[in-house]
Amino acid sequence: MxxxxxxxxxxxxxxxxxxxxxxxxxxxxxxxxxxxxxxxxxxxxxxxxxxxxxxxxxxxxxxxxxxxxxDVAGDAREWAKERGSSMRFEDLPARIGGKLVESDGMPALELPYLNDFILITRDTIRKKTGGELGHYQQVFIYNHIAMGGSALPAGKWVSLKEVPHSGPKLRSMKAHVEDHLVRRFQGKPGELAVEAAAIGGEPMIGFDHSADAAFLFRVMPRIPVMLLFWDGDPADGFDAEVRFLFDETINRHLDIESIMFLCELIRELLCGGEEK
Ligand code: SF4
Incomplete structure (x- = not known):
């Protein structure tokens, strides 16, 4: 083999x-x-x-x-699925939220996912409407199932550098996520608002008075993510700035790889591009 x-x-x-x-x-x-x-x-x-x-x-x-x-993506999905399947299905609502329902005669967990719902059965993860989810999105969700530690969002926000073990990821976050968003939305905060609304981002007026915009994404019940945006003025030498904030319980629900994947996914959904 x-x-x-x-x-x-x-x-x-x-x-x-x-x-x-x-x-x-x-x-x-x-x-x-x-x-x-x-x-x-x-x-x-x-x-x-x-x-x-x-x-x-x-x-x-x-x-x-x-x-x-x-098929590296398929391989990763099977491995993550194996990890996730060691969790008792009936415990999932208490651990990661959602509710148990029946789908095609099988028990399933119905879970809010961005502006959509997904159905998780013992063998599959798919959109409630029947659409497919990309392999890496399934890996991300299986990782959450395997880790999801019941903690409800505490309402205290932290930046990536405050998340344990995030040090080696800070440069990657800037290069692969923040810089892309800056290039796409600098001088176009209205377009950012439109794209954010399209994937369920709620405008959080007054959340941070220094920022020009803030959006709350309820990715899954235990995983809220905030996106802050400061518009820039290149003529004056100021570039726009973007920052993601996470609930302080994030590391009880996702490992650092999955947090990075999530930010890249939000970037892709906002900027357009191939879905993972
Ligand atoms: S494979 Fe992992 S442990 Fe080994 S050098 Fe690379 S990052 Fe470090």
């Missing part, structure tokens, strides 16, 4: 996302080893015994071309 991205991530890599291999996360590195044939030894933190056990198998697999360009 070829070694998969998830096997490598789950059983071999330290999962600390330290970035010493030159990649932002262990999962990104695992993908490059399997798909692009990067040497496993580029991670300097692998247990010596594990490195010896996997290195030769990987070299053989890489030289034979097995498992190259496989």
């Amino acid at each position: 070829p070694i998969t991205v998830m096997e490598l991530y789950r059983d071999v890599l330290p999962k600390t996302n330290c970035g010493d291999c030159g990649h932002p996360t262990c999962l990104a590195f695992a993908t490059l080893v399997i798909v692009e044939k990067f040497p496993l030894a580029n991670c300097p933190h692998i247990d010596e015994g594990l490195l010896t056990r996997y290195r030769d198998r990987l070299v053989e697999q890489q030289s034979g071309g097995a498992s190259v360009k496989k």
